[in-house]
Amino acid sequence: MKFDSIIIGGGIAGYTAGLRCLEAGLKTAIISNGQSALHFSSGSIDLLSHTPTGKIIRNPEAVFEKFAREFPEHPYSKVGKEIVFESLDWYKKILASAGIPLTHQENGDNHFRITPLGTLKSTWMSQPYIYQLPVRLEEHQVQRIIVVQIDNFRDFNSKMVSDNLSQIPEFKDIKIKNVSVSIDGFSGLKRNPCELRSIDIARILSDDHEISLFAEKLKKIASPDDILILPAITGNGDGLAVLNKLHQLTGLTIHEVPTMPPSLLGIRLEEAMSRLFINNGGALLKGDQVTKGDMAEDGDTLRLKSIYTRNFKEMPLTAANFILASGSFFSKGFKAHYNQIKEPVFDLDLNTIEERKSWHQEQFFSQKSHPFLSIGIKTNTAFNPMHKGVVVNNLFCTGSSLAGYDPIAQGCGSGVAISTGYYSVNQMLNNSGVNR
Numbered sequence: 001m002k003f004d005s006i007i008i009g010g011g012i013a014g015y016t017a018g019l020r021c022l023e024a025g026l027k028t029a030i031i032s033n034g035q036s037a038l039h040f041s042s043g044s045i046d047l048l049s050h051t052p053t054g055k056i057i058r059n060p061e062a063v064f065e066k067f068a069r070e071f072p073e074h075p076y077s078k079v080g081k082e083i084v085f086e087s088l089d090w091y092k093k094i095l096a097s098a099g100i101p102l103t104h105q106e107n108g109d110n111h112f113r114i115t116p117l118g119t120l121k122s123t124w125m126s127q128p129y130i131y132q133l134p135v136r137l138e139e140h141q142v143q144r145i146i147v148v149q150i151d152n153f154r155d156f157n158s159k160m161v162s163d164n165l166s167q168i169p170e171f172k173d174i175k176i177k178n179v180s181v182s183i184d185g186f187s188g189l190k191r192n193p194c195e196l197r198s199i200d201i202a203r204i205l206s207d208d209h210e211i212s213l214f215a216e217k218l219k220k221i222a223s224p225d226d227i228l229i230l231p232a233i234t235g236n237g238d239g240l241a242v243l244n245k246l247h248q249l250t251g252l253t254i255h256e257v258p259t260m261p262p263s264l265l266g267i268r269l270e271e272a273m274s275r276l277f278i279n280n281g282g283a284l285l286k287g288d289q290v291t292k293g294d295m296a297e298d299g300d301t302l303r304l305k306s307i308y309t310r311n312f313k314e315m316p317l318t319a320a321n322f323i324l325a326s327g328s329f330f331s332k333g334f335k336a337h338y339n340q341i342k343e344p345v346f347d348l349d350l351n352t353i354e355e356r357k358s359w360h361q362e363q364f365f366s367q368k369s370h371p372f373l374s375i376g377i378k379t380n381t382a383f384n385p386m387h388k389g390v391v392v393n394n395l396f397c398t399g400s401s402l403a404g405y406d407p408i409a410q411g412c413g414s415g416v417a418i419s420t421g422y423y424s425v426n427q428m429l430n431n432s433g434v435n436r
Contacts, residue, residue, distance in 0.1 A: 001029075001312070001315070001316075001317045001318070002317075002318045002319065003026075003027050003028060003029045003283070003317070003318070003319040004021070004026035004027045004028060004319060004320055004321070005017075005021045005026050005027075005028045005029075005319055005320065005321050005322070005323065005425075005428065006028070006029050006030075006031065006307065006317060006319040006321075006322050006323070007021070007028065007029070007030045007031070007322075007323045007325055008031050008290050008307070008322065008323065008324050008325060008326050008345070009030075009031070009032065009033075009036075009324065009325030009326040009327060009331070009333070009399075010030050010031075010032025010033075010036050010270075010274075010284070010286070010325075011036035011037055011038060011270075011325060011327055011331065011399065011417065012036075012038060012269065012270075012273070012399070012414055012417040012418060012421075013325040013327075013398040013399030013400075013417035013418070013420060013421040014030055014032070014036075014323070014325035014398075014399075014421070015030070015270070015273035015274070015277060015421075016087075016091065016273075016398075016417065016418050016421030016422055017323045017325060017398060017421040017422070017424060017425050018030045018277050018282055019094060019273065019276055019277055019280070019282075020090075020421065020422055020425040020426075021282075021425055021428075022277065022280045022281060022282050023280075024425070024429055027281075027283075028282050028283070029282065029283040029284075029285055029317070029319075030277065030282060030283070030284050030285065031285045031288050031289070031290055031309060031317075032284065032285065032286045032287070032288070033287070033288065033289045033331070033332070034286075034287060035262075036270060036327070036331060037266075037327060037330055037331060037400075038263075038266035038267065038269055038270040039261055039262045039263060039266055039267055039270070040261045040262075040263055040266065040330075041258070041263055041265070041266035041269075041414075042113065042115075042121070042123070042258050042263070042265060042266065043126075043127050043130075043232075043258065043263065043264075043265025043266045043268060043269055044113055044123040044124075044125065044126040044127070044130060044265075044414075045088070045091075045102060045123065045124055045125035045126070045414045045415060045418070046122075046123045046124060046407075046411045046412055046413055046414050046415055047060045047088070047110070047123075047124035047125070047411075047412060047415040048060040048067070048076070048110075048124075048410065048411060048412045048415060049110055049122035049123070049410065049411025049412070050409060050410050050411055051067065051070070051071065051410070052071055052074070052369075052405070052406065052409075052410060054409075056122075057110070058109055058110060058135050058136075059107070059108050059109050059110070060108070060110065060124065061081070061085065061108045062108065064076070064081040064084070065081060068080070068081070071404075073403070073404035073405075074404050074405045075383075075402050075404060075405055075416050075419070075420050076405075076412070076415075076416065076419065078379075078381050078383065078423075079419045079420060079423045083419060083422065083423050083426070084415070084419040086422075087418050087419040087421075087422035087423065088125070088415065088418060088419065090422065091418045091422075092125065094273075094276065095269070095272060095273075097276070098272035098273070098275060098276050099240065099241075099272065100127060100240060100268060100269065100272050101127075101128055102125045102126065102127060103125065103126065103128070103132075104124050104125040104126075105132065105134075109134070109135050110122045110123060110124050110135050110411075111123065111124075111126070111132035111133060111134065111135060112132070112133035112134070112135060112137065113126060113130050113131070113132070113133070113255075113257075114131065114133070114161075114165070114229060114255055114257060115257060116156060116161065116231070116257045116258055116259060117160065117161065117164055118147075118160055118161035118162065118163065118164030118165045119164055120133065120137070120168065121411075122135060122411055123411070124415065127240070127265060127268070128240060128243075128244075129240075129243055129247070129254045129255065129256045130255060130256065131227050131253065131254075131255035137168075137170040138170050140170060142171070142174055142227055143174065143175075143225055143226070144174060144175045144176075144225070144226045144227070145162070145165060145171075145174060145175070145176045145177075145226065145227045145229060146177060146178075146179055146221055146222045146226050146227070146228050146229065147161045147162045147165075147176070147177070147178040147179070147229045148178070148179055148180075148181050148218070148221075148228065148229060148230050148231070149178055149179065149180045149181070150180075150181060150182075150183060150201070150231060150233065151180055151181065151182040151183070151186070151193075152186060152192075152193035152194050152196070153193070153194075153196060153201065153231065153233075154194055155197065155198060155231070155259040155260035156231035156257075156259050156260075158178035158179075158180075158229075159178055161178070161229060161257075162176045162177060162178045179221045181214070181217050181218065181221070182217070183201065183204060183205070183210070183214060184210065184213050184214075185204035185205075185207070185210045186204070197259075197260075197262060198231065198232060198233050198259045198260075198262060198263070198264050199262050199264065199267075201233040201234075202233055202234055202235060202242070202264060205233065205234050205242055205246075206234075206238070206242055208245075211234075211242060211245055211246055211249070212249060214246070215246055215249035215250045216249075218246075218250050218252060219249075219250050219251075219252070222250075222252050223252075224251050224252055224253060225253075226252070226253065227253050227255050228252045228253060228254050228255065229255050229256075229257060230254055230255070230256050230257070231256070231257060231258075231259045232256040232257060232258050232259055232263065232264040232265050233259070233264065234246060234256075234264070235264055235268055240268070243256070285309070285311070287311070288309045288310055288311040288312070289309060289310045290307050290308070290309050290326075290345050291308050291309060291310055291345070292307070292308050292345065292346075293305075293306065293307040293308070293322075293345065293346050294306045294307075294316070295346070295387065295392065298393060300390075300391075301390060301391045301392065301393040302387055302390050302391065302392045302393065303392070303393055303394050304322050304346075304392055304394055304395045305318065306318040307322065307345075320394065321394045321395075321396070321428045321431075322394060322395045322396070323395075323396045323397075323398060323421070323424055323425070323428070324345075324346075324348075324377075324385070324395060324396070324397045324398065324401055325397075325398045325399050325401065325417075325421060326345070326401055327399060327400050327401060328373075328376070328400040328401060332344070333400070333401050334350070334375070334401075340352065341375055343377060343401075346385075346387060346392070346395070347387065348377050348378075348385040348386065348387055348392075348397075349377065349378045349385065349386040349387065349388065349389065350375060350376065350377055350378065350403065351374075351375060351376060351378055351403040351404070352375055369406045369408070369409035373406045373407070373408060373409065374403065374404065374405060374406045375403065376400070376401055376402045376403030376404065376405075377397045377401050377402060377403055378403055379397050379402065379403070382396070382424075382427040382431075383396045383397050383398065383402070383420060383423070383424050383427065384396060384397075385397050393431075394428075394431075396424035396425075396427060396428060397420075397424070398417065398420040398421045398424050399413075399416060399417040399420060399421065400413060400416070400417065402416070402420060
C-alpha cells in the first residue's frame with residue numbers, strides 16, 4: 001500500500017498532521033492503535049501556563065519571544081511564534097467547521113476552568129460550555145455556584161467539588177452548594193446504575209424525552225445567573241447537539257467538567273477530527289499498530305522506506321514522508337525498561353536520563369516536575385529525528401514524543417501537539433516542493 005504521507009498515531013497531533021496533509025492534496029493514512037489520550041483529556045486547548053522554571057504565564061503571546069530565547073530547546077522555540085498562532089487559528093477554524101466552536105479570551109490571556117476536583121486549571125481555548133474565569137481571579141463576576149450530583153453516578157463527586165471551591169479565597173463570598181438530581185431513564189435499565197460511565201448516560205440523554213425531563217429538574221435548582229456545574233454526560237457521537245438542546249430548554253449557564261474516563265469533552269474533539277479526516281478522503285487504519293520500519297542510507301542521512309503493522313504483517317506500507325505522533329508512555333510511544341527508556345518502533349535517539357532513580361521525584365505529588373515527563377525524541381529544527389546519531393530525513397516527530405518540555409507542568413500539551421503537527425507538515429511540503 002502506497003501513500004504520499006503516513007501518520008503514526010491518532011491523537012490530536014496525528015489528526016492535526018493528517019488534516020493538514022489532506023488540505024495540501026496528499027494521499028494520507030493515519031494508523032491508530034486505539035483510544036488516544038483525548039479520551040482522558042479536558043477537551044480544552046492548553047497553550048502555555050507555566051515556564052519550565054515554574055513561573056506563571058498570563059498571556060502566552062505577549063511573552064512568546066522572551067520564552068523562546070530563555071528556553072531554546074522547547075518545541076515552541078523551534079516552531080516560532082508566527083506558526084504557533086497560525087496553527088491554532090487554523091485548528092480553531094477546522095473544529096468550528098465540524099460543529100465544535102472553540103473560544104479564548106479576547107485579550108489573549110489564559111483563563112481558568114473549574115476541574116472535576118473543584119480546583120482551577122489554567123488553559124487557553126475551550127469548548128462552549130466551559131465557563132471561562134479570568135486569570136485575575138478577583139475580577140470574576142460569579143454570584144452563586146450549583147454543583148450537580150447525578151444520583152448513582154460514581155465518576156463525579158459534587159461534595160468534593162463544592163468543598164474545594166469554597167477554599168478558594170476569591171470565592172469566599174459566593175454561595176456554593178451541591179444538589180442531587182436523578183435521571184429517569186436509569187429506572188428501566190437492567191444494569192446497576194452505579195456501573196454506568198459517562199458514555200452510557202450520554203446514550204440515555206440522547207432521547208428527546210429524557211433530556212426534557214432532565215432539563216425540568218435543572219430549572220428547579222438553578223437560575224440563569226448561577227453557574228451550574230455538570231459532569232460531562234451529554235453529546236457523545238453528535239458533537240454538542242444534546243448540550244445545546246439542554247441549554248435551550250433551561251436557559252442556564254452551564255459549566256461541564258470531564259469525569260473519570262472516558263471523557264466526553266475529549267472524545268468530542270477526537271470524533272470531530274476523525275469525521276473530518278475520513279470525509280476529506282483520508283484512510284484511517286484504526287486498531288492497528290506499527291511494529292517496525294525499513295531504513296536506508298540517503299547520503300549523509302537515513303530515509304524511512306516502509307513500515308509494517310500488526311494487521312498487515314509482512315505487507316509493507318510505503319510513503320514519501322512519515323510523521324510519528326505516537327505520543328509518550330501512556331500511548332506506548334515510549335517503553336520504560338528497568339534501566340532504560342526506548343522508542344519501540346524505530347529505536348530513535350532519546351534525551352534519556354541515565355540513572356533510573358533520577359527519572360522521578362521522590363514524592364509523587366512533588367511541587368517539582370517529574371524528569372521522565374521531559375524525556376523525548378531528539379530532533380533537528382525541522383523535527384526530523386535521529387537514529388544512532390544520523391538524521392532520518394523523511395520522518396517527522398510531533399507532540400508528546402518530542403524532547404525538551406513537560407506538557408503537564410508547563411500546561412502546553414495540546415498547543416505543542418497542534419503546532420508541531422502543523423509545522424511538521426509544512427516542513428514536509430517545503431522539502432517536497434509542494435505548495436501549501
